Amino acid sequence: MSRSPKTIPLAAQIAGSVLLLILVPVYWRTYGPTNFLWFCDAALILTVAGMWLESSLLISMCAVGILLPQCIWLVDFGCQLLGLHFFNLTSYMFDQRIPPLTRGLSLFHGWLPILLIWLLSRVGYDGRGLPAWTGMAAILGLAGYWFTPPAGAHPANPNQPINLNYLYGFNDQQPQHWMNQNLYVVLWLLGLWLVVFLPTHLCLRKIFRSPRDLAAHPGKNWSANAW
Numbered sequence: 001m002s003r004s005p006k007t008i009p010l011a012a013q014i015a016g017s018v019l020l021l022i023l024v025p026v027y028w029r030t031y032g033p034t035n036f037l038w039f040c041d042a043a044l045i046l047t048v049a050g051m052w053l054e055s056s057l058l059i060s061m062c063a064v065g066i067l068l069p070q071c072i073w074l075v076d077f078g079c080q081l082l083g084l085h086f087f088n089l090t091s092y093m094f095d096q097r098i099p100p101l102t103r104g105l106s107l108f109h110g111w112l113p114i115l116l117i118w119l120l121s122r123v124g125y126d127g128r129g130l131p132a133w134t135g136m137a138a139i140l141g142l143a144g145y146w147f148t149p150p151a152g153a154h155p156a157n158p159n160q161p162i163n164l165n166y167l168y169g170f171n172d173q174q175p176q177h178w179m180n181q182n183l184y185v186v187l188w189l190l191g192l193w194l195v196v197f198l199p200t201h202l203c204l205r206k207i208f209r210s211p212r213d214l215a216a217h218p219g220k221n222w223s224a225n226a227w
Contacts (some may be wrong), residue, residue: 007054007122017047023105030102032160037144039064039137039165040073044108046136047116056211057118060129063116063204065137073109087170091151098159125208130201134193140163141189151175 023044027035035041043062050058072089079086080094093103144164149155151168152175162172167185169176176184 008051008119011058013048013051016051018104019049019108021044022057022074023108026102026105030099030159032157033168034144034148034164035161037140037148037164038161039140040070040112042136042140044112047112047119051119054123056123057128057132059116059119059123060126060204061133061136062129063120063125064129064200065133066194067113067116067200067204070109070113074113077110120204120208124211124214125204127201127205129204130197133197137191137192137197141185145185 002054015126024036027041036045043066046058047062049055050062072087075087077090077093078088080088080090092098093106095103145167149160149162151163151172152160155162161167163175167188168181169178169184175181178186
């Protein structure tokens with residue numbers, strides 16, 4: 001019996017794995033293990049796993065969670081390169097205390113959205129990605145809130161991440177003071193769902209075919225409504 005052709009090329013799967021084999025130990029040594037509670041870092045690992053498993057669900061949930069935030073990261077990085085200040089989300093990319101290799105590896109924030117779009121064009125968009133990422137974001141967010149330093153903290157390792165996933169506001173120097181911090185966390189995660197996750201889900205569902213449609217019509221990957 002002949003085997004069905006692979007949807008995701010082996011070369012792409014190997015390249016993703018090689019990147020993780022370099023990135024994970026470098027990040028672990030520089031930032032510590034809690035760095036992998038960032039949405040973007042967790043999404044990178046899940047994306048590579050999804051590539052090997054050819055899992056539309058894993059790839060879809062990562063796309064729901066980080067496509068829009070990573071686009072904002074790119075804009076902020078471009079502003080920083082021009083000497084402008086946007087959200088200052090990428091100021092760490094210009095921090096001389098962080099080794100150049102570590103900062104170079106962080107450029108994955110720039111190409112990961114492109115990779116996810118390409119992967120979705122091959123495996124389709126699974127609508128279960130929204131509830132799956134919602135649960136993942138809640139787990140990562142609460143773990144970061146409970147077990148990592150808040151904004152304004154000064155951990156022993158100066159590179160250890162604080163204010164993970166911006167659960168204390170956008171100012172790393174001090175927590176937000178607008179409202180009760182526990183309430184802020186709940187509202188922040190709810191706001192991400194309403195402003196980021198849900199709109200991204202609706203767009204991806206409109207643009208990409210479902211895995212079932214792709215299986216029925218393998219010669220045409222993009223949605224008829226994409227353009």
